[in-house]
Amino acid sequence: MPPLLILGIGIATVIGMIVILRINAFIALISAALIVSMLAPAVPLTEKVSSVAAEFGKTAGKIGIVIALAVVIGKCMMDSGAADRIVRAFLSLLGEKRSATALMASGYVLSVPVFFDTVFYLLVPLARSMTRRTGKHYLKYALAIAAGGVITHSLVPPTPGPLFMAANLDIDIGVMIIAGALVALPAAFVGILLAGWFDRRMNIPLRPIGTGEAEPEPFDDSELPALSISLLPILLPVALISANTIVDVFARTAAEGSFLRQFADVVAVLGNVNLAMLLAAAIAMWMLKSKRQLTLAQLSKVVEVSLMSGGIVILITAAGGAFGAMLEAADVGSAIANLIPGDSGGIALLMLGALIASIMKIAQGSGTVAMITASSMVAAMVPSMKSLGYHPAYLATAIGGGSMICSWMNDSGFWIFVKMTGLSEAEGLKSWTLLLALMGVATVVVSLVLAVVLPLA
Numbered sequence: 001m002p003p004l005l006i007l008g009i010g011i012a013t014v015i016g017m018i019v020i021l022r023i024n025a026f027i028a029l030i031s032a033a034l035i036v037s038m039l040a041p042a043v044p045l046t047e048k049v050s051s052v053a054a055e056f057g058k059t060a061g062k063i064g065i066v067i068a069l070a071v072v073i074g075k076c077m078m079d080s081g082a083a084d085r086i087v088r089a090f091l092s093l094l095g096e097k098r099s100a101t102a103l104m105a106s107g108y109v110l111s112v113p114v115f116f117d118t119v120f121y122l123l124v125p126l127a128r129s130m131t132r133r134t135g136k137h138y139l140k141y142a143l144a145i146a147a148g149g150v151i152t153h154s155l156v157p158p159t160p161g162p163l164f165m166a167a168n169l170d171i172d173i174g175v176m177i178i179a180g181a182l183v184a185l186p187a188a189f190v191g192i193l194l195a196g197w198f199d200r201r202m203n204i205p206l207r208p209i210g211t212g213e214a215e216p217e218p219f220d221d222s223e224l225p226a227l228s229i230s231l232l233p234i235l236l237p238v239a240l241i242s243a244n245t246i247v248d249v250f251a252r253t254a255a256e257g258s259f260l261r262q263f264a265d266v267v268a269v270l271g272n273v274n275l276a277m278l279l280a281a282a283i284a285m286w287m288l289k290s291k292r293q294l295t296l297a298q299l300s301k302v303v304e305v306s307l308m309s310g311g312i313v314i315l316i317t318a319a320g321g322a323f324g325a326m327l328e329a330a331d332v333g334s335a336i337a338n339l340i341p342g343d344s345g346g347i348a349l350l351m352l353g354a355l356i357a358s359i360m361k362i363a364q365g366s367g368t369v370a371m372i373t374a375s376s377m378v379a380a381m382v383p384s385m386k387s388l389g390y391h392p393a394y395l396a397t398a399i400g401g402g403s404m405i406c407s408w409m410n411d412s413g414f415w416i417f418v419k420m421t422g423l424s425e426a427e428g429l430k431s432w433t434l435l436l437a438l439m440g441v442a443t444v445v446v447s448l449v450l451a452v453v454l455p456l457a
Helices: 005-018 025-039 051-082 082-094 096-110 116-134 137-155 160-168 172-204 226-251 259-270 273-292 296-329 332-337 345-364 367-381 393-403 414-421 427-454
Strands: none
Touching: 005 025, 005 296, 005 345, 005 367, 025 051, 025 116, 025 296, 025 367, 051 082, 051 116, 051 160, 051 226, 051 273, 051 296, 082 096, 082 116, 082 226, 096 116, 096 137, 096 172, 116 137, 116 414, 137 367, 137 393, 137 414, 137 427, 160 172, 160 296, 160 367, 160 393, 172 226, 172 393, 172 427, 226 259, 226 273, 259 273, 259 414, 273 296, 273 427, 296 332, 296 345, 296 367, 332 367, 345 393, 345 427, 367 393, 393 427, 414 427
């Protein structure tokens, strides 16, 4: 069977099961992986099922621990008040006149360790209280939160999509964090400008929220941990992982047994993403226990609840890894590569990755599934990431940008936004959907420019 036909059947399986049959993304992706494996001539009959399980395990081994610990960190930061402290610090630093920028910055930072929906739920009451105080700019505040939260959720590990892309495209996790954060900055700046523009054009007043739930009571300032402690679960793993990446660059030419080489080996252990995240999780748990005076049994219950919510994310991401590996086994990458003009090179691949991600986003709604599928397809097309002509981190950020384009009614993020702000579906399409689409395009453009001007190959 032709590889492109196998690809079409695989993608149709994912989209059909998620969109039409409303089946969980894990079941859809693992089913698609099995179907592609069955159709792939290169996979022996006796290995068609076991190979899917093996690739599932390989992906889970790369990203499972990190995602689980990230969920624990996020939950502990929310319950301890650390997330609230960071938000108030941004508001105090930037002042009321720049409160939209403060909300955007808060979303930008907090969506690295905390899932977007939780961040949005935390920050929307602040947007509403500012609107009551100023009497205007409700939509600007809400969109500012969305802009900051979605951009790092789409580009910066340890969120599942970027984390999977880093593993799939053979990108050092420290490089992915740095590249994702840097590419996210101009896109976030575009987002805050667009938030003001949409606010002026639509002029939406404060609305009652449509969730049926009471707005969360804010912590008293005396109940919050210090800012330095609050930032530690975010800054510590970023510092350790980035230090490992930087030290390794300088130590590559060092002689065996030299001080620099030995130092690099120590930093490599401390900067291992799994250990770095474990240390951050330990700090976050200690902070929650000490600040809320929890017993060990109560702390254990909080951790258990967070791990249960993270389990489905690990399953979906690992199933996506199995699906991508089966597409590679079916020789889909070579078939697509043959359709691209020979002189187009890696730049055409960057644009193709973004396009695939946007198509998958439009079709089935999940940005994470879009990133998993697009990066898997692109990885199958390239024999070595070194042949791209630019650093593969740019390819990952372009795919992340593509996964933001056209978030509409099949995306849970769309419904979180409209229900938590009280907007109608039409208003959500005119604001949220357009904002994310334009930010996604900006992300792809920035990635493209950097790939040409500063390839770092």
